[in-house]
Amino acid sequence: MTTTLLELDGVGAHYGRIQALDGISLTVNEGEVVTLIGANGAGKTTTMRAISGVRPISSGSITFDGTDISTLRADLRVVRGISQAPEGRGIFPGMTVLENLDMGAYSRKDRKELPAEMDRIFELFPRLAERRSQVGGTLSGGEQQMLAIGRALMSKPRLLLLDEPSMGLAPQFIAQIFRIITEINKTQGVTVLLVEQNAQQALSRADRAYVIETGRITRSGTGKELLADPSIKEAYLGVA
Template sequence: MDKLLTFSDVELYYDNVHALKGVSLDMDEGETVALIGANGAGKSSVLRAITGLKRIRSGEIVYQGERIDAREPDEIVRMGIAMVPEGRRVFPYMSVKDNLLMGAFTRIDRTGITATLDMVLDRFPRLKERYSQAAGTMSGGEQQMLVIGRALMARPRLLLLDEPSLGLAPKLVQAIARSIVAINRDAKVSVLLVEQNSRMALRISQRAYALSTGRIALSGRSSEILNDERVRHLYLGGEL
């Protein structure tokens, strides 16, 4: 497989807070890769660095063979990277339809947008049922489907998901997990999944990285990490 994304010794700060400390990781084309770790470990900072929402202080981020760590966020979206932020940030007073179309704002291929919209509605039938409804009146699970669908409207090659299971009931977590698997398998979209729900993340990904206080604590095949005693120490505050 070709390398889709490579982090090399990335350092990132929020003022004097050292959020990422020499982080190196990579993704192959077609993979689902999980980033797990406790709250504040640096998982979301990795996504913010990729999308250009936060500038790195040093290191390199390479996507499809091109450095992107100095590019603007809108340019990064046009290169094929879409992000679903934590917290289900819908446009609450806009309809489901208009929320979805906002995801295609960088595209000019009108016919292609219509085809993508049909694909998203087929993947998430509940959105078709709620098509004219204001997004803010939907349940949390429905809003999560909407923000994932909105990201897919950009027709990304790499989808970044920040805590998609947060605050959802177990049944809805399972539904979102199945959707992520289908997006990766059927739509051929690579997925970088940030999750505190490590069991779910490890079960639906091929590889994983565990972060601890801004550093990569361990990495490997998800099936192996799922049964690794050290993962429990990450959540219990122990030392690796």
Template sequence: MSALLSIEAIDVRYDKVRALNGVSIRLDKGEVVALIGANGAGKSTTLRAICGLARPVAGQISFDGAPISGLRADQIVARGISMVPEGRHIYPFMTVKDNLLMGAFLRRDKAGIASDLERLFVRFPRLKERMGQQAGTLSGGEQQMVAIGRALMARPRLLLLDEPSLGLAPQMIREIARVIKSVNQEDGVSILLVEQNSRMALKVSNRAYALATGRIALEGSSADLLTNEEIRKLYLGIGDAEASAGVHA
């Protein structure tokens, strides 16, 4: 079976600094794949490379069998890839509804857009209650819901999530984990999840890659990595209290 997303030995540089060095990742249709690692390991750079926001100087990125390296970000969105950026980056002075509709800016099917908006409000009932409210006045967890909903309004086949649990309380982390599972299992959307909350990431994913200083250090099934001594020592030990409190499913 051919991969939905194939990253083959990419290098990414920022000026003279090499952020990624020969990174290869595979994601099959229907999978949730996690990227874990410390700050500066190259997790977010990997997502930026997929989205066309960081250009690899070597290697190849393909989506559904076709190369996408070198395409503009809007062209990549049109192919079926949406990203929820780290820090959410919602439009604070626009309403919740208008933020969500921004995710559908490439679509022309008005009836489908309206239907998808209603489905989002079923998934995120709090957003329906705050539909006309300025998005910048929402709580951090509600803003994350807006960011995820905005990405889903593009009807992606692949959803990229960059640190969706960052700065959230344990109860909201559990909600985000539930949403990730729901979007994958009920909507059939494949997901590439970047997380420092390693326990949560490994709980909700099928497979995972551990990045260290721009290289793939370990890879395997998420269940195996949860019990891997090196992973436990580096990412699941003391200091991961938030993750431990955040996900029990």
């Protein structure tokens, strides 16, 4: 039986007078990897910010695990089980890897479990284990992205929001990041909503996908369906 974990119904959002989202509706079911693809400025990041509570919505509703969270503070959404690795990584550059990971667990009451959680993160990201005492700002771009995802996982989320995790990374890091995203979903049971410009990688790993254009959802289907769609290939995969 399919359980809907997240639902956006007619969500609108503005930056001043500019309408960034115009009636977005989408669902993410428990255990899925869902991806949102679109061009720059289409509204992908605004959608993620609306879900995490960083960007207020002007219309519609956001429901998580059966509860309307449309007006809930961002920090309380983390407590409920929504965690985000934001676009641009957003790590604390002056803190060590360990300190960054500990910051990700600020909302947790079960402090005794944190060492075991850290161990799980280091199993996922052995490179971070090697650099646990290194200051975040001195890590490579790929390592910083691993740290951003690891920090988001420290809150033990039910829903992990990943905003452009492959941006600016070398090809070997991109492949590694996407393998880890699949592993997080399959082995840890974390539901993933992924915003990504690398449509090939994102669609090939997604259960379902949505296409967003100028703040509206224009297409949806399984990852395989959209990968095979000629118009999607031309617009987002560079295949004429």
